[in-house]
Amino acid sequence: MAQPILQTTTLPYPTSFATIHDRQGAYTKTLNGTTRRAVNSDKYVWSMTFQVLTITEFDAIKAVYDLKETAQFVYGDVSINAVVHIDIGRRTFMPGNPGYYSSVEIILTEA
Numbered sequence: 001m002a003q004p005i006l007q008t009t010t011l012p013y014p015t016s017f018a019t020i021h022d023r024q025g026a027y028t029k030t031l032n033g034t035t036r037r038a039v040n041s042d043k044y045v046w047s048m049t050f051q052v053l054t055i056t057e058f059d060a061i062k063a064v065y066d067l068k069e070t071a072q073f074v075y076g077d078v079s080i081n082a083v084v085h086i087d088i089g090r091r092t093f094m095p096g097n098p099g100y101y102s103s104v105e106i107i108l109t110e111a
Contacts, residue, residue: 002076004048006086006108007067009060014048015103019078022109043110044082046073051103052094058102062088070111084108 004011025039050057064071065086073084089105 004073004075004077004080006061006073006106007064007071009064011048011061011106012050012053012057015051016047016049017078018047020045020047045110046075046080046084046108048106048108049103050106052101053104055100055102058091058104061086061104061106073108082108083111085111 003013022043022045023039024041024043025037028036028038030036053061065088070083071086072081074081085108087107087109089107091102091104093100093102
């Protein structure tokens with residue numbers, strides 16, 4: 001099994017992984033009552049949750065995020081190879097943990 005890769009950073013295995021099909025478009029109701037849809041784009045959004053990230057692992061993800069550019073996301077296990085925009089969700093720390101482990105959600109949106 002191949003771990004997911006974001007740009008040049010190999011990510012740990014996510015605790016959860018979800019794929020969302022994001023279809024952008026508009027609905028129009030015609031005079032005879034039928035509905036038509038104009039599709040502008042079809043994009044995928046990948047949501048990954050990591051439960052026990054070390055500071056080093058989070059900093060590697062944040063370094064790619066801080067480039068403020070698109071990144072290449074490769075996850076061979078599920079045949080993904082795409083250029084994505086990166087968003088980092090809420091980061092929660094585990095209190096009392098000397099390693100400062102944290103959980104965080106990373107959201108990747110196809111460019």
